[in-house]
Amino acid sequence: MVNWFRRRRAHVPVLRLRPRGEDVATTKVDLAELTPDLPAYLGQAAYLQLTLFENLARAIETAPNAAAKAALGHAASVSLTKHRTLIAEIDRRGFSSAELLAAAAPAIDEFQRRTRGADWYENLVTCYVTAGFLDDFFVRLAGGLAFDVRARIAMVYEDASGEPDIAAQLREALADNPRLASRLALWGRRLVGDTMLVARGVLHFSANHASDEARIEPVFTELVAAHTRRMDALGLTA
Amino acid sequence: MVNWFRRRRAHVPVLRLRPRGEDVATTKVDLAELTPDLPAYLGQAAYLQLTLFENLARAIETAPNAAAKAALGHAASVSLTKHRTLIAEIDRRGFSSAELLAAAAPAIDEFQRRTRGADWYENLVTCYVTAGFLDDFFVRLAGGLAFDVRARIAMVYEDASGEPDIAAQLREALADNPRLASRLALWGRRLVGDTMLVARGVLHFSANHASDEARIEPVFTELVAAHTRRMDALGLTA
Numbered sequence: 001m002v003n004w005f006r007r008r009r010a011h012v013p014v015l016r017l018r019p020r021g022e023d024v025a026t027t028k029v030d031l032a033e034l035t036p037d038l039p040a041y042l043g044q045a046a047y048l049q050l051t052l053f054e055n056l057a058r059a060i061e062t063a064p065n066a067a068a069k070a071a072l073g074h075a076a077s078v079s080l081t082k083h084r085t086l087i088a089e090i091d092r093r094g095f096s097s098a099e100l101l102a103a104a105a106p107a108i109d110e111f112q113r114r115t116r117g118a119d120w121y122e123n124l125v126t127c128y129v130t131a132g133f134l135d136d137f138f139v140r141l142a143g144g145l146a147f148d149v150r151a152r153i154a155m156v157y158e159d160a161s162g163e164p165d166i167a168a169q170l171r172e173a174l175a176d177n178p179r180l181a182s183r184l185a186l187w188g189r190r191l192v193g194d195t196m197l198v199a200r201g202v203l204h205f206s207a208n209h210a211s212d213e214a215r216i217e218p219v220f221t222e223l224v225a226a227h228t229r230r231m232d233a234l235g236l237t238a
Numbered sequence: 239m240v241n242w243f244r245r246r247r248a249h250v251p252v253l254r255l256r257p258r259g260e261d262v263a264t265t266k267v268d269l270a271e272l273t274p275d276l277p278a279y280l281g282q283a284a285y286l287q288l289t290l291f292e293n294l295a296r297a298i299e300t301a302p303n304a305a306a307k308a309a310l311g312h313a314a315s316v317s318l319t320k321h322r323t324l325i326a327e328i329d330r331r332g333f334s335s336a337e338l339l340a341a342a343a344p345a346i347d348e349f350q351r352r353t354r355g356a357d358w359y360e361n362l363v364t365c366y367v368t369a370g371f372l373d374d375f376f377v378r379l380a381g382g383l384a385f386d387v388r389a390r391i392a393m394v395y396e397d398a399s400g401e402p403d404i405a406a407q408l409r410e411a412l413a414d415n416p417r418l419a420s421r422l423a424l425w426g427r428r429l430v431g432d433t434m435l436v437a438r439g440v441l442h443f444s445a446n447h448a449s450d451e452a453r454i455e456p457v458f459t460e461l462v463a464a465h466t467r468r469m470d471a472l473g474l475t476a
Contacts, residue, residue: 050298050307057295057314060288066339069288070325076295077318080311087308101304 031219034212035144036204042090043100044108044202045138045153049083050101051112052131056162059127062120068169075162079131085156089149111198115191121173121180122187128166129191132230135161136223137199163230170234185236192227192238196220269457272450273382274442280328281338282346282440283376283391287321288339289350290369294400297365300358306407313400317369323394327387349436353429359411359418360425366404367429370468373399374461375437401468408472423474430465430476434458 035041056076063069090097115130117123135157142153174180199220205212231238273279294314301307328335353368355361373395380391412418437458443450466476 046308047304050304050311053311054295054299057292057299061292061295065336066285066288066343067336070284070321070335070339073288073291073318073322073325077315077322080315080318083308084311084315087311097308098303098305101308105304 030143031141031203031215032144033215034203034205035141036202038093038145038149039090039095039100040103040204041138041141041145041202042086042093042095043097044104046083046086046090046097047101047104047108048134048138048198049079049086051108052127052134053079053083055112055115055123055127055130056166059120059123062123064120071165071169072162075127075165078159078162081159082156089152089156107198107201111194114194117187121170121184124166124170124173125184125187126191128163128170128234129188129227129230130195131166132163133192133195133223133227134199136226137202140219140223141202167230167233174235181236184234185231185238188227188231188236188238192224196224199223268381269379269441269453270382271453272441272443273379274440276331276383276387277328277333277338278341278442279376279379279383279440280324280331280333281335282342284321284324284328284335285339285342285346286372286376286436287317287324289346290365290372291317291321293350293353293361293365293368294404297358297361300361302358309403309407310400313365313403316397316400319397320394327390327394345436345439349432352432355425359408359422362404362408362411363422363425364429366401366408366472367426367465367468368433369404370401371430371433371461371465372437374464375440378457378461379440405468405471412473419474422472423469423476426465426469426474426476430462434461437461 036044053076056072056079060069060072060076063072087097090100115126117126139154139157142150142157145153170184174184200216203212203216228238274282291314294310294317298307298310298314301310325335328338353364355364377392377395380388380395383391408422412422438454441450441454469476
């Protein structure tokens with residue numbers, strides 16, 4: 001059994017003391033050895049962006065007012081653009097996007113089901129937490145792809161993020177109703193488990209499982225630290 | 239008053255009846271006298287695109303397979319881009335998008351509720367029929383706006399349409415299951431009533447109601463003719 005979960009707790013307080021803006025990635029650890037082959041990477045990345053988009057679309061549909069709907073439109077279009085760029089890359093390389101998306105669907109659909117919140121606020125936290133974590137994860141994972149495609153993938157994820165739009169809506173909701181904080185903090189914490197699970201499911205494990213776990217652990221520690229900062233930005237405990 | 243704008247769009251409804259490329263306007267009727275003031279026009283147009291986007295997002299979420307989801311992504315991004323461009327126009331002119339969207343919401347939310355289909359197929363027909371009709375309508379209506387804004391609005395609606403993507407999905411569904419045809423034809427016919435109702439609600443009526451109705455009638459006749467051609471393109475009776 002891996003112990004990254006326990007480790008995370010030990011690392012988090014240290015990282016929270018860093019000045020904002022100082023990048024987390026101080027180590028050289030990466031997931032290159034565990035990167036799946038290119039079609040599997042692209043299919044899962046594309047289906048995941050579509051899922052993140054669907055979650056945002058649901059948040060738009062159930063938003064409490066028209067201004068909130070409009071504000072989330074940007075975040076939704078960012079995810080949809082990433083999805084479409086990844087599909088274009090699949091098509092360009094001659095893979096079948098229908099097959100790759102279908103292969104990615106079961107695990108990610110289950111992740112979507114498990115991370116669906118009880119109301120608009122929880123769903124918005126889902127959009128915020130899972131998109132942030134998984135975008136970070138797929139960027140790290142791209143380190144194991146061939147150089148030419150890696151540069152193109154980097155561009156996909158370096159594009160504008162919807163994170164500030166979602167965070168603004170959540171901060172507004174929390175300001176209007178401070179009693180939401182403890183419930184949303186709890187929900188955020190629950191999401192990390194499911195998000196790490198779906199991320200691990202993307203990895204291509206070798207025969208040497210112990211060595212693989214040793215690679216995974218520091219990367220996930222960093223991703224969780226980034227998650228903690230994301231929750232901090234809302235004034236919520238991670 | 240220049241009429242290049244009307245000329246350019248007026249060919250759309252008659253296009254399929256004429257050789258391609260021949261784009262002479264066949265009628266001079268327009269809705270210019272009934273166009274609401276600019277903020278009301280922009281607010282309603284923007285909120286409507288957001289609603290069309292939400293409907294497509296729901297169709298993506300409930301699509302029968304991953305390929306259908308991906309194919310509808312383009313159509314959804316088209317509506318969202320239109321929405322965002324209209325919001326940018328509202329902001330640029332110093333109007334409050336939050337207020338204008340909130341004012342537009344009740345009537346359009348009711349329209350959305352009434353046009354929600356019983357399943358994925360009906361919802362897809364809703365996306366296809368209502369977006370086509372209302373985009374045509376708002377283009378006609380823009381004839382009554384000041385020249386500078388009219389040109390900018392024309393660009394919004396002349397951008398890529400999601401219609402071919404939606405039509406392709408519907409044709410595929412009908413090919414797989416021809417028994418859907420009569421139900422979807424019936425649904426398409428029902429939608430026209432609600433769509434015309436929400437369109438009429440956008441118009442700014444004068445004191446002379448009879449004269450207003452005389453203006454509306456030929457325009458709606460043309461919009462319905464375009465709707466008939468859209469249904470024909472699916473092999474469905476309008």
